[in-house]
Every structure is written in C-alpha cells, then in structure tokens.
Amino acid sequence: MRIASSWIVPVAIIATWQILSSTGHLSARILPAPSAVVSAAVRLARSGELLVHLQASAERAGLGFAIGGSVGLVLGIASGTSKLFENLTDSSIQMIRNIPHLALLPLIILWLGIDESAKVALVALGVFFPIYINTFYGIRNADPDLIEMARVYGLNGFSLFYQVVFPGALPSIMVGVRYSLGIAWLTLIVAETIAATSGIGYLAMNAREFMQTDVVVLAILMYALLGKLSDTISRIVERKLLVWHPVYQTP
Amino acid sequence: MRIEISQLSKRYDTRAVISNLDLNIQSGEFVAVVGASGSGKSTLLRLLVGLEVPTGGSISVDGKYIRGLNANSRMMFQDARLLPWKTVIGNVALGLSRAEIDRGTEVLNRVGLLDRHRDWPSVLSGGQRQRVALARALARNPRLLLLDEPLASLDALTRIEMQALIEKLWIASKFTAVLVTHDCGEAVALADRVLLLENATIAMETKVPLPRPRDRTAREFAQLEGQVLRHILANRQLVPASKTTTTNRVSRADNGNAQEAGKPA
Numbered sequence: 432m433r434i435a436s437s438w439i440v441p442v443a444i445i446a447t448w449q450i451l452s453s454t455g456h457l458s459a460r461i462l463p464a465p466s467a468v469v470s471a472a473v474r475l476a477r478s479g480e481l482l483v484h485l486q487a488s489a490e491r492a493g494l495g496f497a498i499g500g501s502v503g504l505v506l507g508i509a510s511g512t513s514k515l516f517e518n519l520t521d522s523s524i525q526m527i528r529n530i531p532h533l534a535l536l537p538l539i540i541l542w543l544g545i546d547e548s549a550k551v552a553l554v555a556l557g558v559f560f561p562i563y564i565n566t567f568y569g570i571r572n573a574d575p576d577l578i579e580m581a582r583v584y585g586l587n588g589f590s591l592f593y594q595v596v597f598p599g600a601l602p603s604i605m606v607g608v609r610y611s612l613g614i615a616w617l618t619l620i621v622a623e624t625i626a627a628t629s630g631i632g633y634l635a636m637n638a639r640e641f642m643q644t645d646v647v648v649l650a651i652l653m654y655a656l657l658g659k660l661s662d663t664i665s666r667i668v669e670r671k672l673l674v675w676h677p678v679y680q681t682p
Numbered sequence: 683m684r685i686e687i688s689q690l691s692k693r694y695d696t697r698a699v700i701s702n703l704d705l706n707i708q709s710g711e712f713v714a715v716v717g718a719s720g721s722g723k724s725t726l727l728r729l730l731v732g733l734e735v736p737t738g739g740s741i742s743v744d745g746k747y748i749r750g751l752n753a754n755s756r757m758m759f760q761d762a763r764l765l766p767w768k769t770v771i772g773n774v775a776l777g778l779s780r781a782e783i784d785r786g787t788e789v790l791n792r793v794g795l796l797d798r799h800r801d802w803p804s805v806l807s808g809g810q811r812q813r814v815a816l817a818r819a820l821a822r823n824p825r826l827l828l829l830d831e832p833l834a835s836l837d838a839l840t841r842i843e844m845q846a847l848i849e850k851l852w853i854a855s856k857f858t859a860v861l862v863t864h865d866c867g868e869a870v871a872l873a874d875r876v877l878l879l880e881n882a883t884i885a886m887e888t889k890v891p892l893p894r895p896r897d898r899t900a901r902e903f904a905q906l907e908g909q910v911l912r913h914i915l916a917n918r919q920l921v922p923a924s925k926t927t928t929t930n931r932v933s934r935a936d937n938g939n940a941q942e943a944g945k946p947a
C-alpha cells in the first residue's frame with residue numbers, strides 16, 4: 432500500500448507532462464514528450480549505443496569508488512587506531528579536504544589527459560574523504576566500556592579490533608559509503624560532460640550539439656537510475672552488515 | 683583462589699581513592715562490599731581484575747603477586763556490556779576457542795537462556811542481558827568472579843531471581859566472589875562477609891553466619907541487614923549519635939559478628 436501510494440505523484444507528473452506535450456503546450460525543443468524519450472531509449476538500446484555508454488560510466492564510477500573507498504578505509508583505520516599515524520596525516524588530510532575536489536579537474540586533465548584515468552582519479556578523490564572521515568570517527572568513537580570488557584575477557588590486538596572496534600565503527604562507515612556514492616555520481620557527471628569520448632555524460636553533450644533533447648533527457652534519467660541503483664545496493668549491503676543493529680530489529 | 687591484599691593504595695593525582703587497604707579473602711569465599719557512592723568500590727574491583735595498576739601495596743593470588751589482567755579473573759559490570767553485533771551465544775563464547783564452544787552452550791543453559799542463543803542482545807530484556815553477561819563470565823570457569831553492582835538496574839523481583847541464580851552457580855563452581863552492591867539485603871543474602879568501604883579503606887566488616895539458601899523473611903536476616911545499614915548510615919552521620927553507639931554495643935553483645943576492622947583513618 433505504502434509502495435503504491437509513493438508512485439502516485441511521479442505517475443501524475445509524467446501524465447501531465449505527456450498531455451502538455453501532446454497538446455502542443457510544451458515545445459519539443461524545450462522538453463520532449465515522455466513518449467519521445469522512451470522511443471529514444473528504445474532506439475539507442477537497439478543500436479547498442481546506450482549499453483556502451485552505460486557500461487563506460489558504471490565502470491568509471493565502480494573503479495573510482497573501489498580505489499577511493501579502499502584507500503579511505505585503510506587510512507581511516509590507520510588514523511583511528513594509531514595516534515602516531517593520526518598526527519602524521521590527519522591535519523594534512525583535513526586541509527586538502529577543504530579544496531573542492533572538482534576544482535582539481537583542470538589540473539587532473541593536465542596531468543592525466545582526458546582518458547579514463549583522469550575521470551577515475553577524480554571519482555576516487557571525491558569518494559576518499561567521506562569514507563576516510565567516517566571510518567576515522569567510527570573507530571575513534573568506539574565504546575570504551577566495551578573495549579574494557581573485551582580486554583577483561585582476554586581480547587587484545589587484532590582480535591580486539593576485529594571483534595569489537597571495527598563492528599562498532601561499521602554504522603558510521605556505512606554512512607560514509609552512502610554519502611560517497613552520491614559524490615561519485617556527481618563527480619562523474621561533471622567529468623564526463625567536460626572531457627570524455629564515451630559515457631552517459633558524453634552522450635548528453637553529443638546530443639546537445641545535434642539538438643536531440645530527447646537523448647539529453649534520457650541521459651539525465653540514466654544518471655538518476657544509476658544513482659538510485661547504487662543507493663539500493665548499498666542499502667541492501669548495509670542491511671546485511673548491520674542486521675544486529677536495533678534499527679533493523681523491528682519486524 | 684585465595685587473595686591477599688596488603689597495604690593496597692590507589693590515587694588519582696592527589697586524591698587517594700584506596701589507601702593502605704589490607705584484606706584476605708579465602709578461596710571460595712563470597713565477599714560483599716558496600717559503601718557510599720564514590721567510596722572506591724569499583725576502583726577496588728578494577729584493581730583486583732587488573733584494569734588498574736595500584737600506586738602502592740600488593741595483591742597476591744594463591745601466594746603469587748599479580749600485575750595486570752589475568753585469565754582466571756572475570757568481571758561483571760553494572761551494565762551488561764554485550765557486543766550488539768554478536769548473537770547471545772557469540773557473546774557468551776567471546777574469547778573462547780572453537781574447542782571450548784560447548785562450554786558456552788552449557789553455561790547458557792544453566793542461566794536458562796539456551797533457547798535464545800541466536801537472538802541479538804538488543805531484543806533481550808535487562809534481566810536477560812545480565813544473565814547472558816553472567817554466562818559469559820562463567821564460560822571461562824573463572825576462579826575469581828568480580829561483580830560490580832550487576833543487578834542494580836533490575837526490578838526487585840528479577841534481582842532476587844538473579845541473586846538465587848548467582849548463589850546456585852557459585853555453590854556449583856566454588857569460585858571466589860567479590861560483589862559490590864549498594865543493597866544491604868543483597869549483601870546479606872549472598873555474602874559470607876560484608877565489608878564496608880569508607881575513607882579509602884575497610885571501615886567495618888560483618889560476618890553473615892546464616893545457612894543457605896537464606897530466608898529473607900527470617901528475623902536474623904533482617905537483624906543483620908539492619909546492622910549493615912546502620913553502620914553505613916552511622917559513618918555518614920545520618921543517624922543520631924546516641925542511636926549509633928547503642929547499635930554498636932548491641933551488635934557486639936549480640937554475637938560478636940560486627941568488628942571494627944582496618945585502621946581508623
């Protein structure tokens with residue numbers, strides 16, 4: 432029932448949009464009819480073009496997320512568990528964090544050209560900070576009472592980290608993951624729009640040159656779809672990892 | 683496990699929380715420690731389990747001096763301190779090797795929670811959580827069990843049930859037990875000896891010679907409970923001085939159970 436009712440508004444909007452387009456109140460040059468977008472999707476899917484671009488974008492996002500995420504996780508754990516490491520790195524990381532990573536785009540293009548590595552690097556950079564910071568705080572805020580208890584019960588070193596500190600930091604890490612997924616897509620949209628020869632962003636910019644508004648709208652919808660998809664996956668992963676969490680205990 | 687504490691001191695900065703405390707606990711004895719809030723009861727337990735390092739004096743176990751945590755001592759805290767990301771059995775088996783897992787199920791059965799072994803701690807009631815914590819403490823067969831007000835947050839009925847359970851398990855396993863509590867009834871119900879911690883040392887001790895299991899409604903029980911309570915209050919000057927002296931005289935004349943122990947501060 433709740434799921435059904437959440438669809439009422441989007442369906443109503445699309446229906447109104449279609450009616451406005453069909454009756455000629457909405458020029459196709461400004462906004463194509465939903466039916467035109469659908470037929471563009473079918474056309475591009477048939478020719479295989481859509482899949483190629485989707486795949487290019489998904490690969491960049493996935494690779495950038497994997498690299499930035501794992502570096503952020505490892506450094507976050509290192510700073511969270513070692514005071515020495517924190518002193519060495521944390522203030523530099525906090526300083527770099529204040530530079531919007533998209534501002535580095537021209538520099539990265541200069542360094543890496545406009546091929547894949549530039550876009551992957553930019554995504555990785557954007558993903559790194561939220562994961563690093565949330566991992567660091569999650570570990571730093573580990574419950575001292577639980578750690579004390581675990582020490583009385585014979586845990587120390589790695590077993591203490593693995594059984595007590597890290598699981599306690601997981602909810603915070605997952606917040607970082609969800610947040611950084613949003614950043615990954617945002618970064619990719621910017622990077623692909625400015626410098627790419629494939630990907631959804633390229634598809635949109637290319638279509639703009641030929642005034643294919645239906646393809647432009649389709650590209651925007653594809654980004655929305657990919658973002659929603661990755662968010663859903665991260666929710667499923669979170670649910671699996673945090674089954675024990677009181678939030679997930681309500682039947 | 684026989685414990686000998688000699689001239690034990692613990693200070694934080696300039697404040698002495700424990701000073702020159704002498705105490706011997708026999709193997710298998712059940713000792714209760716009462717005292718005002720902030721009198722250092724938790725600190726004494728933390729010293730015994732090895733979470734704190736004494737600033738003076740020594741603790742020896744079965745004739746050997748100890749420093750730091752040791753595998754034969756286990757502690758139960760006021761809050762259950764279960765790991766929320768481990769199931770009930772996972773918590774009980776914390777730190778046990780694969781070969782010892784059966785021991786975990788066995789103690790869980792003894793505290794009556796075997797059927798909940800796969801549940802998450804967050805769905806348990808407060809009393810059930812403390813029973814899991816008790817099972818966890820006993821899973822390693824400790825020779826010394828330290829209990830820091832483990833029942834303070836439970837309702838009266840659950841508390842009495844838990845006391846009976848602790849007593850039963852103590853009789854079965856013959857470990858040495860030190861229980862910190864602010865409930866004089868609990869101290870008299872469980873302990874062989876009740877110590878009053880006051881002014882950083884043991885100000886008074888009362889032996890409890892009642893047969894087990896103890897009848898809380900018996901006259902002797904009420905008398906001993908009142909006696910312990912009066913000692914706590916007397917030192918806090920909450921009872922008129924005349925009444926205190928009478929109490930002390932009566933208790934001495936009674937059966938000599940109450941004695942002034944340790945040195946006056």
Ligand SMILES: Nc1ncnc2c1ncn2[C@@H]1O[C@H](COP(=O)(O)OP(=O)(O)OP(=O)(O)O)[C@@H](O)[C@H]1O
Binds near residue numbers: 717721725726
């Ligand atoms: N780590 C610490 N640093 C400084 N002071 C401490 C520390 N731990 C305990 N104290 C002090 O030692 C004193 C005794 O504390 P303790 O926790 O042993 O009291 P308690 O008898 O257990 O009290 P309660 O009944 O309220 O639990 C208190 O004044 C407390 O402030």
Ligand SMILES: [Mg+2]
Binds near residue numbers: 723830
């Ligand atoms: Mg205390």
